[in-house]
Every structure is written in C-alpha cells, then in structure tokens.
Amino acid sequence: MKKFLASSLSFMLFSVFLSSCRQSKSFDTFNSMNTYMTVQVFSSNANKGEKACSAVKEEILNLERILSTxxxxxxxxxxxxxxxxxxxxxxxxxxxxxxxxxxxxxxxxxxxxxxxxxxxxxxxxxxxxxxxxxxxxxxxxxxxxxxxxxxxxxxxxxxxxxxxAEEGMQIDFGAIAKGYAADMAVKVLAEHGIKSALLDLGGNIQALGKKPDGSLWTVGVKCPWDTEKVACALKIESKAVVTSGGYERFFTGEDGKTYIHIFDPRSGRPAESDLDSVTIVCPKGIYADALSTSLFVMGRNAALDFWKSLGDFDFILITKEREILYSKGLSSYIKLIFPFEKVTLVED
Missing domain, CATH: 1.10.3980.10 (ApbE-like superfamily)
Structure with a gap:
C-alpha cells in the first residue's frame, strides 16, 4: 500500500512538472514609436498568452498616442x-x-x-x-x-x-519613451499572470523572469563597427538591456564630419564622444534608457566616475579605440565575441 501511495505521489508530481514545462508561446510584432517591436510571451495556455500580448500592444500604442511629438x-x-x-x-x-x-x-x-x-x-x-x-x-x-x-x-x-513651459520650449521623451513603455508592458504582463516574457522594443530589451525551462535569457549587444555582428552576449533575468550609440542614426555634413543623433546639451551639437556605444543593464527600462544616453555624452572616464558614485546599474562601454569595459556585476553573465584590442573589468 505504501509503495502504491509513493508511486501515485511520484506520478502526480511528475505530471505537475510536465504541465509546468508545457508553456505555450505567444508572439506579436507591431510598429510603434517609430520603430519595430516584438513581444514573446510564455504561458500555461495560448489564449492567456495572446490576451497578454494584445494588452501589451494596446498599452504601448496608447502611450504613443500620449507621448508622440x-x-x-x-x-x-x-x-x-x-x-x-x-x-x-x-x-x-x-x-x-x-x-x-x-x-x-x-x-x-x-x-x-x-x-x-x-x-x-x-x-x-x-x-x-x-x-x-x-x-x-x-x-x-x-x-x-x-x-x-x-x-x-x-x-x-x-x-x-x-x-x-516657457514660450518656445518644447519637450521630447524619445530618449526614455521606449524604456518607460517596456516597464509598463512588464506591469501589464504581470497583471495577466505572465512570469516569462522577452520584449524587444526597437532594440530596447526587457526580460520578465527566466526562460520557460528555468534558464537565463541570452541577448546580444551589437558591434558598433558592424551592426550585423554581435560584440558580446549577456545572460539576464528580469532585466532591461539598453544600448545607445551613434552608429545607426547619423549624417555626414558638407564639412565631411559625421554628426550623430545623440546631442550634447552643453554645446547644442551632436555629441563628440570617445565611446562608440554604451549598454546599461538594470531592472528598469526607463532608467537604462536615460543612463545609456547620458553616459554616452559623458565619455569614458566621466561615465566610470558616474557609475562609481551610484553603483545601482551595470554597464558595457565600447570605445573608439576598440576597448570594452564592463562592470563587475556582469562578470559571470557576459561572453565576449568580438576580438577587442583591450578588455577591462571595472570593479570599483
């Protein structure tokens, strides 16, 4: 009898385990905030996941209707x-x-x-x-x-x-709108009982929980010199990964110089940084969004000083000299792919 009960209990636990592993994947793509967005949701059934995806899409489209310039x-x-x-x-x-x-x-x-x-x-x-x-x-x-x-x-x-606002002043939340949208999307997913999801909002990555199999999500950071290639890969759980760089939106002036879309508020001109890209890793998308832009404008040394003064986020800095620097919190989760000239682990 005891063997029978033990066998029955083992069978029941195994059935629950199998049920928990059978996660249905729901997927949606759409355009919003002048970019292409994808949402991957894993749930116990397809209907639940599809409803969650639809709710995320509606949330982001509604935010665009409020925040668009x-x-x-x-x-x-x-x-x-x-x-x-x-x-x-x-x-x-x-x-x-x-x-x-x-x-x-x-x-x-x-x-x-x-x-x-x-x-x-x-x-x-x-x-x-x-x-x-x-x-x-x-x-x-x-x-x-x-x-x-x-x-x-x-x-x-x-x-x-x-x-x-004073006459003539105008605002633009473009530097943080996608990060904020990602945070709101995670909130919507949680309200729908979703525990595993991955969002790509025009390059802003936001992970909710882990993958359905319990492993960490793997995301890539683009190589600034060849955006078809990956500079490094990161393992993340419930984190935002946001990169800013001047390699995607720029123009060449009549003077032959390259002018990027990231501006330096001190000069009123496109930033001239010794960095090619800045990636921020932290729980909140809006914070990662704001920091990636700010640290890019700061440049290598000031960005490091800023991190040391706060320490509440992780970073990857890629310089024009082909050096990669990353914070100690990423040391167990980063895999370098591009053959950088110099690799620096920043510990304090």
Whole structure:
C-alpha cells in the first residue's frame, strides 16, 4: 500500500512538472514609436498568452498616442504647440516629467528632454539634415533649460496635471519613451499572470523572469563597427538591456564630419564622444534608457566616475579605440565575441 501511495505521489508530481514545462508561446510584432517591436510571451495556455500580448500592444500604442511629438492629438504635441500657459496632460507625462527632473539633476543636465528645438533644427526629426549657424544654436540653447518646465495638479481625474513651459520650449521623451513603455508592458504582463516574457522594443530589451525551462535569457549587444555582428552576449533575468550609440542614426555634413543623433546639451551639437556605444543593464527600462544616453555624452572616464558614485546599474562601454569595459556585476553573465584590442573589468 505504501509503495502504491509513493508511486501515485511520484506520478502526480511528475505530471505537475510536465504541465509546468508545457508553456505555450505567444508572439506579436507591431510598429510603434517609430520603430519595430516584438513581444514573446510564455504561458500555461495560448489564449492567456495572446490576451497578454494584445494588452501589451494596446498599452504601448496608447502611450504613443500620449507621448508622440508628431501626433497632433498627443499631450506632448499640444504642450509643444500650445499658445496657452498650461496644458493638461495624462499620468504618463506626469511620471516622465518627474523622472526626467530627477535624471536632469543626477546627470547635471546631460540628460535633458528639452532639446527638441535643437534636434529639429539639425534635421533629425525630418531627415533634412543641416549644420546650423552657431548664432542659431546659441539662440535655441536658451530654450533648453529643463528646470523651467513645471507641473501643477489639475482638477481632472483623467489628466491629473497641468504642464507649464516657457514660450518656445518644447519637450521630447524619445530618449526614455521606449524604456518607460517596456516597464509598463512588464506591469501589464504581470497583471495577466505572465512570469516569462522577452520584449524587444526597437532594440530596447526587457526580460520578465527566466526562460520557460528555468534558464537565463541570452541577448546580444551589437558591434558598433558592424551592426550585423554581435560584440558580446549577456545572460539576464528580469532585466532591461539598453544600448545607445551613434552608429545607426547619423549624417555626414558638407564639412565631411559625421554628426550623430545623440546631442550634447552643453554645446547644442551632436555629441563628440570617445565611446562608440554604451549598454546599461538594470531592472528598469526607463532608467537604462536615460543612463545609456547620458553616459554616452559623458565619455569614458566621466561615465566610470558616474557609475562609481551610484553603483545601482551595470554597464558595457565600447570605445573608439576598440576597448570594452564592463562592470563587475556582469562578470559571470557576459561572453565576449568580438576580438577587442583591450578588455577591462571595472570593479570599483
């Protein structure tokens, strides 16, 4: 009898184990925020996964309708084009402005969502590229003090804040919108009972949990000199992996110089960094997004100093001299693929 009970119990446990391993994969692709996005979800049944994928897609598309600089009905567009002193805005704008204010202070202004007038002047919004006169750059720099953008509570439950911006100032959340969208997507997936998922939002990677078999996700970091190849691979669990680099969006001016889409708020010009790419690894997509841009503008040495002062994220820096530097937290999870000239593990 005891043997029978033991056998029955073993069979039941084995059946539960098999059931837990039989994860259905749901997959969706769509365009949003001017990029291509993919969502992979693993769940106990296909219907559950498909509902979760649809909910993620709707969440991101809704965020685009609020945060876009070009959709005329969006909050951001109205803020940027309003003749009024204040513009009502939804909660995502409130959260992004609050977060941006914190990062603006932490980075001493190197993270700045108020650079839109300059970005537009250089032609990065229309792909009609040009090198503005220095006098024009200086004029527009006067409109990029993010500290002059403020909020007050409104009486609207749907649009809880009024945003105030000085005349001529414009905002653009492009540097953090995808990271924020990834965080909101993870929240939606959790609400649908999903414990295993991988999102690629235009190159912003966000992992939820582990793979269905219990192993870590493997993601690649592009080689800046050949984006068809991988510089290194990372093993991650419930982390965001976000890379910034000037190798995907740039133009060559009449002076023969290359101008990239990442701007230095101090000069009002495309950043001239000794880094070719910066990858940030941390739990929150919005934080990784903001840091990858900021550290790129800082350059190698300042980026290392910044990390040492905080230490709440991991990084991979790839320099123009073909050196790769990575933080100690990644030492057990990184595999180098490109033959770098120099490899540096940063421990403190």
């Amino acid at each position: 070009t959709i005329e009905e969006s909050d951001v567009y109205k803020i940027n084009h309003s003749s009024l002193k204040a513009t009502l805005a939804h909660k995502p704008v409130q959260e992004l402005l609050d977060f941006s204010s914190i990062m603006y202070g932490k980075t001493q202004g190197l993270f700045n969502p108020a650079l839109y007038p300059l970005i537009r002047e250089w032609g990065f919004t229309s792909e009609e590229y040009k090198i503005p006169e220095q006098k024009r750059i200086d004029q527009l720099l006067l409109l990029t003090d993010f500290s002059k953008i403020s909020m007050l509570p409104s009486e609207s439950a749907e649009m809880p804040v009024s945003v105030f």
